[in-house]
Amino acid sequence: MTTDNTALIKVRDLKKHYNYGAIKALDGVNIDINKGDVMVVIGPSGSGKSTFLRSLNLLEEPTDGSIVFDGRDIVNEKINLDEFRERMGMVFQHFNLFPHKTILENLTLAPQIVKGKSKEEAEKKALELLDRVGLKDRASAYPVQLSGGQKQRVAIVRALCMDPEVMLFDEPTSALDPEMVGEVLEVMKELAKEGMTMVCVTHEMGFAREVGNRVVFMADGNIIEEGTPEKIFDHPESPRLKDFLGKVLEA
Amino acid sequence: MTISWGNIEKILTYGNMFQQGLIVTVLLALCTVFFGFFLAFGLALMLLSDVRPFRYLEKVKTDDINKKKRNDFIAKFNPVKLIANCYVQFVRCTPMLVQIFLVYYIVFGFITLPKFTFFGFIQFERFFPAAVALALNSGGYMSAVIRGGIEGVDNGQTEAARSLGMSKAQTMYHIILPQAIKNILPAVANEFVTIIKESSICYTIGVQDIMFNVKSVQSATFIIAEPLLMATFLYFCLCFPTSKIIEYVERRMRQSDNR
Ligand SMILES: Nc1ncnc2c1ncn2[C@@H]1O[C@H](COP(=O)(O)OP(=O)(O)OP(=O)(O)O)[C@@H](O)[C@H]1O
Ligand SMILES: [Mg+2]
Numbered sequence: 001m002t003t004d005n006t007a008l009i010k011v012r013d014l015k016k017h018y019n020y021g022a023i024k025a026l027d028g029v030n031i032d033i034n035k036g037d038v039m040v041v042i043g044p045s046g047s048g049k050s051t052f053l054r055s056l057n058l059l060e061e062p063t064d065g066s067i068v069f070d071g072r073d074i075v076n077e078k079i080n081l082d083e084f085r086e087r088m089g090m091v092f093q094h095f096n097l098f099p100h101k102t103i104l105e106n107l108t109l110a111p112q113i114v115k116g117k118s119k120e121e122a123e124k125k126a127l128e129l130l131d132r133v134g135l136k137d138r139a140s141a142y143p144v145q146l147s148g149g150q151k152q153r154v155a156i157v158r159a160l161c162m163d164p165e166v167m168l169f170d171e172p173t174s175a176l177d178p179e180m181v182g183e184v185l186e187v188m189k190e191l192a193k194e195g196m197t198m199v200c201v202t203h204e205m206g207f208a209r210e211v212g213n214r215v216v217f218m219a220d221g222n223i224i225e226e227g228t229p230e231k232i233f234d235h236p237e238s239p240r241l242k243d244f245l246g247k248v249l250e251a
Numbered sequence: 252m253t254i255s256w257g258n259i260e261k262i263l264t265y266g267n268m269f270q271q272g273l274i275v276t277v278l279l280a281l282c283t284v285f286f287g288f289f290l291a292f293g294l295a296l297m298l299l300s301d302v303r304p305f306r307y308l309e310k311v312k313t314d315d316i317n318k319k320k321r322n323d324f325i326a327k328f329n330p331v332k333l334i335a336n337c338y339v340q341f342v343r344c345t346p347m348l349v350q351i352f353l354v355y356y357i358v359f360g361f362i363t364l365p366k367f368t369f370f371g372f373i374q375f376e377r378f379f380p381a382a383v384a385l386a387l388n389s390g391g392y393m394s395a396v397i398r399g400g401i402e403g404v405d406n407g408q409t410e411a412a413r414s415l416g417m418s419k420a421q422t423m424y425h426i427i428l429p430q431a432i433k434n435i436l437p438a439v440a441n442e443f444v445t446i447i448k449e450s451s452i453c454y455t456i457g458v459q460d461i462m463f464n465v466k467s468v469q470s471a472t473f474i475i476a477e478p479l480l481m482a483t484f485l486y487f488c489l490c491f492p493t494s495k496i497i498e499y500v501e502r503r504m505r506q507s508d509n510r
Contacts, residue, residue, distance in 0.1 A: 020316055020319060020320065021316075057414055059410055059413065059414065064312070082413075082416050082417065082418050083416065085413060085414055085415070085416045086415065086416025087416075088414070089414070089415075090410075090411075090414035092407060092410065092411065094407055096405075096407035096408060096410065096411035097411075098408065098411070098412075098426055099430065100429045100430055109415075109425060110412075110415035110416060110417060113417065113421055113425065114415065114416040114417055114421070115416075155411075158411075158415070159414075159415070162415055162416060
């Protein structure tokens with residue numbers, strides 16, 4: 001794993017409020033995400049994990065604070081949002097594949113219309129990546145014809161086809177039947193091994209411990225504790241985290 | 252008043268008038284839905300637009316919560332949406348008959364249309380204003396349907412597309428519209444049926460549709476009931492099969508959805 005210490009994403013005092021501060025989904029989050037980090041975000045429901053992740057590529061517009069990505073403040077500077085978004089891949093809980101397009105079209109649309117790649121070029125790359133997740137033979141199928149685990153693997157590949165510098169995962173295995181969780185985690189593990197920078201919200205503690213190099217615990221819109229998997233899982237400090245781990249690990 | 256076979260036979264000798272009326276009615280409905288659809292589509296995009304000249308006020312930082320609320324309120328102001336909304340409300344809240352008269356007597360009172368007939372019997376200078384008025388009306392109603400169809404596409408689709416770097420326009424064109432069309436087309440087809448019926452008031456500006464010919468036959472033969480029955484029969488024969496076909500196609504489309 002390559003971990004040099006230039007922070008790729010610097011999050012400073014990030015806030016997301018609803019109803020004029022009545023709901024504080026994020027309340028001053030500070031964190032640096034380094035190149036090559038596999039950051040796993042855990043925390044109870046409603047703690048702001050999704051909001052944090054979605055703020056990173058501005059699917060959610062922060063109320064306040066800054067996110068510096070590759071030297072530019074994407075919240076406050078005037079930037080081309082689309083250009084910046086193509087550098088961050090995102091994988092959703094419910095896959096969000098395009099149902100009216102085949103798998104191959106799902107994978108090649110954005111590279112063609114956003115990056116201006118030729119059809120052949122885009123398809124070559126798509127098939128190569130599909131092959132690696134073992135789905136090359138399903139290239140001409142439609143999303144409805146795939147199982148949940150297959151859909152999620154395709155969704156990951158779709159993001160990868162854009163050559164992103166960072167991959168964001170929001171509970172990628174939560175909507176899957178238990179027997180399909182493994183195949184998706186396997187793909188993510190591969191990705192981590194290759195040095196992809198990843199931020200991953202998940203309830204899979206085994207994955208967090210095994211693959212993550214940093215674990216972030218969130219509660220009430222804040223990062224309560226952060227550290228290596230050993231530190232978070234074996235030597236938790238804050239009572240909130242201990243309480244949380246007690247609940248998840250016994251389940 | 253009695254209904255007799257003799258009378259029915261008599262009005263059947265005016266069969267070609269009913270036939271011409273039928274053609275005018277169908278043609279009028281087709282033109283209306285065609286042009287109404289484009290109008291509706293434009294209106295729907297306007298209703299969904301995000302043109303906000305004062306959006307920068309959202310970003311203004313202030314600790315005064317009332318000021319913040321006021322700023323956010325002004326930031327929401329969208330003139331494009333407002334115009335479309337006003338138009339839709341005007342169409343909905345005024346009678347169709349009034350709208351037709353407005354178009355025929357006022358708008359085309361100023362604009363002189365060339366006088367000619369096409370298909371041998373359709374007077375352009377009456378047909379055209381009727382089609383315009385109906386399209387303006389129908390477009391207003393259909394815009395809500397199209398907007399609903401677009402909004403009905405799961406928000407996750409937009410998020411996925413945007414997260415891949417697609418622009419708003421690309422997302423709309425490549426992702427949203429192809430999916431929305433499934434929600435929209437049946438409604439547009441139903442609008443066709445509605446317009447077949449509602450266009451019957453166009454006889455008031457002299458468009459020679461089914462109803463106009465009913466009046467003509469009535470005054471030529473002094474038979475009142477049977478021509479009306481004939482019109483009832485014709486409208487029903489137009490609308491019933493059409494709506495059944497739409498229902499069938501809609502059902503088929505839904506089945507193919509959850510393959
Ligand atoms: N559009 C919204 N309007 C109001 N409140 C919202 C909105 N979106 C999120 N919230 C609130 O923000 C808080 C954080 O939500 P978020 O979805 O980030 O939590 P989460 O940690 O991802 O939870 P989960 O594990 O259930 O996915 C919640 O209290 C939620 O109710
Ligand atoms: Mg969530």
